[in-house]
Amino acid sequence: MGLDYHFHLQHFNGDIWTTPTELDDPTDRVMHGELTWFDDKDVTVHRLFVRDDSLFPLHRTLPPDFVITELYRTTNRSPDMSDADVLEHIQNCFDDHYFGWIGFEDLATNLWSETHLLVQKKVPARLAWAFGDGSHKFPRDSLLTLGLPERDVDELANTSNYAYDKQFSPTGYSIVDRPINRVFGDGPNDEALVTWKLTIAEFIGDWRMNALQNARKVATDDRLRIICTFS
Structure with a gap:
């Protein structure tokens, strides 16, 4: 347990x-x-409340x-x-x-629906282009167009759903200060670090x-x- x-x-x-x-x-x-x-x-509790450098x-x-x-x-x-x-x-x-x-x-929860964060996550390299320069909202429609199953898209977007912080898992989510513009390799199994924009309200779920x-x-x-x- x-x-x-x-x-x-x-x-x-x-x-x-x-x-x-x-x-x-x-x-x-x-x-x-x-x-x-x-x-x-859960990444949300660590990045919002638990860590010394949390918001x-x-x-x-x-x-x-x-x-x-x-x-x-x-x-x-x-x-x-x-x-x-x-x-x-x-x-x-x-x-x-x-x-x-x-x-x-x-x-100040009354501001959480209008205050934005940048979330970083590793994804398969073939999906990286959908995130553009990393400063936009989560590209749900583009990921579906690329053939990612709807369930996988929703799980990727839902940072509050048992999402591991990067301090616990190298593939976990994190909050960053700057967007990432599609950094990835050329191999079929390569992963890319991507970022997207969301509000605190969206981040917590x-x-x-x-x-x-x-x-x-x-x-x-x-x-x-x-x-x-x-x-």
Whole structure:
């Protein structure tokens, strides 16, 4: 079983930072308020949040006014556990899995649909010309014309679909500063480094972007924050 980054939403209700009612799952006896999650080798979580040089690096300290029992409110409890034992268990769980936090004001998600990135990826050399000088949007129609199956085209475009970062795999995706103009060899098995333009919203993917947009309906950005755990 792989490890994942779990993003939990908290909002300030006027008294404390707590889990929004909409995300409070009564059947979950341990964790509350999960907004979205990422596979540990997903390029999007590393390039947006996890790495020190990411676009929106998580604060590794505890957030202000953090109350641990608002995230871990209950746990599986054996009959011989005292209240103190339960609290100690909850604290140990949090200490083992806490990764960082970030406020919604720092994310500025309202700009993600108009802010562009350049993504780099290796593709078969015969497909490289479709990406032109590397500064354009993903060439879906051109790749289909070249005979690439629609499923393969969609998987290539979907950077949020278990996409390995280049730090984990030489064929993975990466974010770069400059476009690449079709650098490849002549052999039939050669690969080419190509780039294409996409927005941050496209980079993170629709279902995660929708989760972030829905979170902003709970409260204003200055009253929202994400708590990240890793397990």
